[in-house]
Amino acid sequence: MGFAEELRNSCVEDWEAAVDHPFVNQLLDGSLADEDLRRYLVQDYQFCDAFVALLGQAVASAPTLPSRLVFAKVLGAFASDENTYFQDSFDELGVPERDRFAPDLAPATRSFDSLMREALATRSYPEVLAVLLVAEWLYGDWAAWAGDPATWPAAPKHADWIRLHNNPEYNAWVAWLREEFNAVEPSSQADRTRVAETFAEAVRLERGFFDAALKPAVLA
Template sequence: MGFAEELRNRSAEDWDAAVTHPFVDQLLDGSLPDEQLRRYLVQDYQFCDAFTALLGQAVASAPSLPSRLVFARVLGAFASDENTYFQDSFDELGVPERERRSPVLAATTTEFDALMRDALATRSYPNVLAVLLVAEWLYGDWAGRAGEPATWPAESKHAEWIRLHNNPEYNAWVSWLRDEFDAVEPSEPQERQRVAAVFAEAVRLERAFFDAALAPAALR
């Protein structure tokens, strides 16, 4: 068992709860109300700055040119495809520019952003990978529940979010990320424990973030 699988198994309760979350169920069957999708996307968009910086740090910290090039390609795709989805969805959902840039943040959004920035500040390749891996792998898992594209919701604001996290290129990226994480597994016990703690906290916050998307009180 690799390091990634070991840490995922340690956080299985939170991981499985996130992947099978009621928010995900409603997104996958197209029944998610616009109000809740809007709340989720506005909050999720606030991670784009820190996530982009994490990808940039991965480019800087990776041990080889081939690894740097993988992160550089993903960074370019994130800046185009995913950002386009956010902007198109915001337009459709009537989100004003001010709310896109500086909304009231849920507590979980603040916590998750802080975790990303803490990992970024360490400039530790394993720490950076731990956050990236949870974010990408867990999303790949829930999106993988969608089945064949013919069964996806009709509305693009649901279907496109699924497609962005369920396609051959994305699945290959997640597999590569897992292998890369396994390859840099720390040998020193204290560092290994620190990376494991980052991974576990990221999983916990992914679950909490879906909880917050269904709870208007989370933003008060």
């Protein structure tokens, strides 16, 4: 068992609760209300800045050129395909300009953004990878439950979000990310503990973010 699998198993309750979350299940069967999808996408889009910065830090911190190039390729895809999905969905859901780029942030959003930026500030390759791995692997896990694309919801606002996280390129990226994370497993117990705590907190916050999409909290 690699370090990635070890850490996932250590927080399996939160992981499985996120993957099998009511928000996810409603997205997968196409019953997710526009109000809930709108709330989720507006808040999720606010992570783009920190996520792009994390990918950039991974490019800077990776130990080899081949690894740097993988992150650079993903960074380019994120800036095009995923951003296009957000903008198209915002148009369909009637999201105004202010809510796209400067909405009031929910507590769950603030917490996850802070975790990303804390990992970024460390400039530690394993710690940056821990946050990236949770964000990508967990989404790949829930999207895998969509099954045959012929059974996916008809609406692009649902189906395209599934497709972005369930396709051969994305699955290969997640598999590579796990292997890369396992290859740079920290040798000292202190570093292992810190990375494990970051990983577990990211999983907990992913679960909380889905909770917030269905149960809107008072904005801070």
